[in-house]
Amino acid sequence: MADEYVYCHGTHCHTRHTQDRIRGVKGSKVLRTKKIKVSNWYNKMYQYFCSQGCYDDFANANIQQIIAIAPRTEPLETPIEVQRIKHPETTHNNGSGYSWTQRAWTETKIKKCDNIDNGS
Incomplete structure (x- = not known):
């Protein structure tokens, strides 16, 4: 070739x-x-x-x-599930006398899903 x-x-x-x-x-x-x-x-x-x-x-x-x-006249959408996970305050200690604290925080997870029935 x-x-x-x-x-x-x-x-x-x-x-x-x-x-x-x-x-x-x-x-x-x-x-x-x-x-x-x-x-x-x-x-x-x-x-x-x-x-x-x-x-x-x-x-x-x-x-x-x-x-x-290829004009776009309508928005595209992806069905998702939103999950909020609350994490507590955590203190970490590595045994050498040094420690640190991680504040409480909320994690948001977005997961693509099959939303065929739309809950009906």
Whole structure:
């Protein structure tokens, strides 16, 4: 299989001042968009962008078109169970004469649940 490459889709990739973007011969040098090797190992956003900065530039420049592909007109919800656990004040002593006290506190645990019947 031949190696496949794509060019970074970042809108300002070709303007960033880094050594690996310099191309050309003396007198006609240019800053070029980075070439990215296509790989199944990172087949998400880094398949098309050389850095988080280039991804952010692209997203900021094209956010309206991106959202138009799959607009969200209703909120998403996840059924949960909320459990509050009260922990008492605890004194810890390591046996060397040093001790410390942990104040009483309340822990909130949120657990995703199957809420198919909705209690009916």
